[in-house]
Amino acid sequence: MGRTQTFETARVVRAALGVFWRSGYEAASVPALEAATGLNRSSIYHSFGSKRGLFDAAVQAYLDDVVRPRLRPLLADPVAPGAVVDYLTGLRAALVRPGEIQADSGCLLVNASGAPISRDDAVRQTVADYRAELRAALGRGVDARFPGRAESERDRLADLCTSLVVSAFALVRVDPHSAVGSLDSALMLLERPRS
Amino acid sequence: MGRTQTFETARVVRAALGVFWRSGYEAASVPALEAATGLNRSSIYHSFGSKRGLFDAAVQAYLDDVVRPRLRPLLADPVAPGAVVDYLTGLRAALVRPGEIQADSGCLLVNASGAPISRDDAVRQTVADYRAELRAALGRGVDARFPGRAESERDRLADLCTSLVVSAFALVRVDPHSAVGSLDSALMLLERPRS
DNA sequence: TAGTTTGTGTACCGACCGTTTCAGAATGCA
DNA sequence: TGCATTCTGAAACGGTCGGTACACAAACTA
Numbered sequence: 001m002g003r004t005q006t007f008e009t010a011r012v013v014r015a016a017l018g019v020f021w022r023s024g025y026e027a028a029s030v031p032a033l034e035a036a037t038g039l040n041r042s043s044i045y046h047s048f049g050s051k052r053g054l055f056d057a058a059v060q061a062y063l064d065d066v067v068r069p070r071l072r073p074l075l076a077d078p079v080a081p082g083a084v085v086d087y088l089t090g091l092r093a094a095l096v097r098p099g100e101i102q103a104d105s106g107c108l109l110v111n112a113s114g115a116p117i118s119r120d121d122a123v124r125q126t127v128a129d130y131r132a133e134l135r136a137a138l139g140r141g142v143d144a145r146f147p148g149r150a151e152s153e154r155d156r157l158a159d160l161c162t163s164l165v166v167s168a169f170a171l172v173r174v175d176p177h178s179a180v181g182s183l184d185s186a187l188m189l190l191e192r193p194r195s
Numbered sequence: 196m197g198r199t200q201t202f203e204t205a206r207v208v209r210a211a212l213g214v215f216w217r218s219g220y221e222a223a224s225v226p227a228l229e230a231a232t233g234l235n236r237s238s239i240y241h242s243f244g245s246k247r248g249l250f251d252a253a254v255q256a257y258l259d260d261v262v263r264p265r266l267r268p269l270l271a272d273p274v275a276p277g278a279v280v281d282y283l284t285g286l287r288a289a290l291v292r293p294g295e296i297q298a299d300s301g302c303l304l305v306n307a308s309g310a311p312i313s314r315d316d317a318v319r320q321t322v323a324d325y326r327a328e329l330r331a332a333l334g335r336g337v338d339a340r341f342p343g344r345a346e347s348e349r350d351r352l353a354d355l356c357t358s359l360v361v362s363a364f365a366l367v368r369v370d371p372h373s374a375v376g377s378l379d380s381a382l383m384l385l386e387r388p389r390s
Numbered sequence: 391t392a393g394t395t396t397g398t399g400t401a402c403c404g405a406c407c408g409t410t411t412c413a414g415a416a417t418g419c420a
Numbered sequence: 421t422g423c424a425t426t427c428t429g430a431a432a433c434g435g436t437c438g439g440t441a442c443a444c445a446a447a448c449t450a
Contacts, residue, residue, distance in 0.1 A: 005426080042428055168358075235399060
């Protein structure tokens with residue numbers, strides 16, 4: 001063997017994620033990635049092959065460290081009846097919290113969806129899969145909240161919530177007020193009729 | 196006086212709009228804008244001052260030639276009861292039509308919302324105003340469709356439709372199927388109860 | 391026709407882009 | 421200690437970026 005890696009890959013990827021998240025893939029310059037990660041370009045290219053390789057790693061980190069932890073309660077078995085509402089409430093809070101990266105940069109993947117990088121098939125698939133994952137989780141949450149309702153109605157509701165979350169992410173950067181409004185719309189749809 | 200302009204400004208701006216729409220502001224290179232408009236950079240800079248100046252003109256053209264014509268029936272007085280449904284149906288058709296720019300590039304302004312250009316205050320305001328204009332028009336449409344319902348309920352419905360349209364635009368590029376699904380969700384919300 | 395104003399083409403500016411190369415420093419194993 | 425392997429720093433690659441300078445062609449007014 002030879003010398004071992006002195007930096008923690010996970011930490012580096014997380015730092016790169018911040019840059020991609022704030023700037024988008026195209027505008028994230030290699031010097032900016034060097035500065036954020038503390039790595040020289042040489043090390044970056046040695047470890048990740050290309051800017052794109054680092055981006056792909058950052059996307060995985062985004063899914064694993066940001067998206068999925070928030071969705072986890074919706075994947076429990078059984079799902080708590082309040083889990084969907086908790087999810088939306090938590091997201092709402094994040095979008096409102098000043099300085100929070102989700103608040104001023106939205107969602108890495110929703111942003112990618114409207115950017116030039118979206119012309120890449122693999123990225124397109126990743127974003128579509130992300131949406132499907134979100135939809136599936138919200139579906140479980142809706143089922144747990146309204147177990148008595150017809151499946152078609154629960155599906156309709158889950159579709160609506162998914163779209164509302166996407167729309168919130170799409171507009172946070174320019175109009176946080178209506179982004180929060182989208183989530184509030186979703187929360188109203190999930191209200192239980194008075195007993 | 197001296198020589199007069201030999202090109203039609205409106206045509207040039209429309210050509211530039213196509214480039215910005217497909218590529219986004221940052222990735223729209225000056226050479227690409229030259230090719231699309233048929234103008235030399237010198238003429239572009241003489242007439243519009245900067246790439247950004249041309250972009251601003253393109254945004255106005257987008258609002259005037261693309262957004263507002265589609266919204267026009269919703270601004271009529273009185274609004275036809277079917278106008279909202281027609282709007283959503285027409286948009287749905289455009290998002291499905293292959294080769295249509297809205298189908299493979301979404302909405303210029305929703306895309307801008309997740310891009311680096313969204314850090315510019317003027318652009319932020321423009322996109323927020325665009326959303327407000329869409330919301331207002333859909334609000335009129337919803338009012339015309341359900342004149343008997345309470346105002347709060349009509350507002351809720353208009354908010355939902357607006358978010359659903361935004362979410363459709365946000366994802367067309369990567370997942371046209373669920374984009375259409377968002378519009379279908381909106382159309383279902385607008386169904387009239389059987390008489 | 392003379393003079394003035396304005397549009398247009400060519401060439402070039404410095405800056406930055408992502409990527410590659412290569413030498414050397416650092417650390418593992420035998 | 422010596423070798424092997426890997427990480428790291430510096431420098432340079434060709435290419436493209438948005439923007440500018442300037443000369444000239446064009447077309448209007450008088």
